[in-house]
Amino acid sequence: MAQQHLDPTDSTAVSSPEPPTAPEPGGAPTAEALACYLRAQATEFLRALRLHRETGGAGHGTEESVDAARALRRSARRISGTAHTFRPLLDETWSAELCPELAWLSGTLAREHACQACLERLLLALHRLSGTAVLPAQPTEEAAGGRGADRGNLTVGAAKAGALLERQLTLARTRAHSTALQALGSARFHAVADKVAVLASDVPLAPGAAAMDLTPLAAAARERLTDAVAALPLVTAGSPYNAEALIHGLSPDPAPHPQDAPWHQVRLLLRLHRYAREVLDGAGGQLGGSSAHVRLSAAGQALDRHRDASEAAAAAAAAARTPRIAPATAYALGVLHADQRHEVEAARFAFQQAWQKQAVGAG
């Protein structure tokens, strides 16, 4: 069953590269392609911010508000990621000031959503483990309440574990919501929004940037990704049921699984590589039809699932450390923790499969 570790730089594994559709057809993609991409993302940021304000702000739970927050994070990540990859082409002071602020913003906005998603993942898993019908995913705030009402189908342990997780993660979400609201009303945020508003029309390029080629910088981002992937235990991950992910499931170390960190790192590098491809391929994410893009996206989704399952497993383990819980509750949380760690392992397997097919050299 052992899969061969695929060398992603092996050109035989790479599908024919797509022709870049940069603004200057025929020539190498230049700073103008970067400026064009950043302007588009800044415009998207401002649009999402307006929509977010109109729909009542983060956490009001309407679908539009959730979508707006997601779009806001999405463009913030793209601006800061792109500025990171193509830093030599941009004004140094500007990058050094804006990038950490955008990271702070998207991090702050992401936390509320992460708590909600983690709770939904764990409650769905509890239902699956109890052999009851799995409820359809509901992205809105009412979901948790809806699940709670259905708790009659669960065993005592599963129901108590569900209630405990709901209490703990709802509290965390409420705190994250307050923090996000405070952030969005702060002078710090207004400074970021002002900078992005300027970026929508005027990208601060470094002196001499206009003549520079983007390709080597994009290639460097790709190389950082392939190097990090090469360091992953992909042979193990490609062998199903390797039981690696749970190996520290009862470790005395209460810290999150250290084995997850290289995978989280690859997730971030994959994202940077994808953004760099977007810049080179034209204005923002119009890559839909390309099969290389589809596979890159499958690899990215596997790593998202890896991160989500890793966090959910940690949340179940943390809940089990609550003082004075019943043994049945603790037992259910143990089963749930192990289940999510196996999800971690399954996600690594899925990544290995996607990466094997991955034409990372294309574009």
Place this chain on the structure above:
Amino acid sequence: MAQQHLDPTDSTAVSSPEPPTAPEPGGAPTAEALACYLRAQATEFLRALRLHRETGGAGHGTEESVDAARALRRSARRISGTAHTFRPLLDETWSAELCPELAWLSGTLAREHACQACLERLLLALHRLSGTAVLPAQPTEEAAGGRGADRGNLTVGAAKAGALLERQLTLARTRAHSTALQALGSARFHAVADKVAVLASDVPLAPGAAAMDLTPLAAAARERLTDAVAALPLVTAGSPYNAEALIHGLSPDPAPHPQDAPWHQVRLLLRLHRYAREVLDGAGGQLGGSSAHVRLSAAGQALDRHRDASEAAAAAAAAARTPRIAPATAYALGVLHADQRHEVEAARFAFQQAWQKQAVGAG
């Protein structure tokens, strides 16, 4: 990833059949081949019984004694399984009397070993889950004590769970040991041993059996196996990380997982098929070199692992229902239960892989 369900009767998937080495080369295997096999197994039974008495009986924990008990069970299973498959060739009253008695005997002798193996499996899993070095398997009685001394490396929960399982399974093993000793000293056992002693020289064939062909009866045993395998969810099992085995992990139903039963049934039918092959291929299990035999044996090992993991998962769940245990103990038992249910799933995957390659039609 979905694997096609392999039709084991599909001749294209079947390797070239081995020439049967029955006592009458060239002709169809007859009752003489069956008699020859039964005499050999009866002789082996008597040899194992003698060795078992010389080494001090079951449960004294010496390697010879454990080996002797295993050989005793092995030949008892073969005699009763073969008598079942080829019943029309044997004296009806004799079969009807001996078969249930041999099943009782091998069942009684197996229980002590099963408790010990289950405990070793669970303690090894606890060490693996704690991220500590996995100790080498020790088949003797001292193993449990050795593990206990090493418990300092475990977390409090894992150590307490290990101690609880050790107490419960050691008690169960001690009871099984007494029951086995009583059985071996009983008049019931002496009646079985006497019957087997007669069998070693004189196989009670049915009238007209001498002229009968064994092949259709062996083929019927094979068909019962392939029919039972065809009813298994092999497409799901062949798709890694399908999360099926844990689906009732927190079910309110305290009964053993009903989804395991068809797999246990296939395990028994595979065994009967293997014994029938042994009869046809000559005197007792000299099939070592054949690749079909190797694959059949891989499929059988996967089902043994399935049964062992299923029982270990049930033991962990049962231990978690002990009153007044600490939450940390219950949590560790929950992780352990889920881990063993994933072993169940892994064993199903391994069976699917072995079966896919299986040339069940050969021999």
